[in-house]
Amino acid sequence: MSAFCVFGMTEPLAKTLAARKAPPKKVREKMTAQELNEWYAERAATILKSSKPRQVSPEFDAPQFCQDWIDLAHKTVKANGLRVMFRGPKPDGSINKRTGKPLMAWLPY
Template identity: 35%
Template sequence: MSTFAVFGMTADVALAEARKITKTTRPSGKAGAPLQLTLAEWNEAVEQRAAAIMASEKVKQLSHLFDAPQYAQQFIELARKSGQCRDLRIRAKCELTDSKGKPVINRKTKLPRIGWTEYHHATSSAA
């Protein structure tokens, strides 16, 4: 049984990540004496970092785990309605395979490796 999740990037997630990683100081030119940023300067730096994150190719897991892909598809539809987003994709957690279709084996445990792979909706036309 697979587990499904939505991966991608939204403006809200990019802004939250930018707030975490943007520093409140900048170098002053003197060793060991950084300058403290004002709130306006920090907010501007956060906005620039969020824009850079949205422009990059980095994606994050946006949703909780779902039992079926249709629930993940509903999450994608809601995310698109709520604001700016990019690269929204459904991924399934399953055994990883190599280019020949053989499972990738973990060297330590000797068991197949489990990871996230792109989920492609298979449509079957029964006649």
């Protein structure tokens, strides 16, 4: 059975990633609360535009459910580069040395 999911970047995920890193301590000590919030907002906007795509949806059984998820995401939040991916064997034919089975990866649908 194949698994499908959506990869890309959404605004809530970008804000979460931006909150993980703070500005340098010397700069942060001089910033007001409003300036710090603006710094986090700018960082989130940068992440939204240029970050590596990540899995943003749960796994679904069929690609049409992923498309429904994408449509809903575009209506409710800012999103960038959303696309449907499926779980399949790596195209380079890599084999797991321990099990002898092909290595699996997320591939574009």
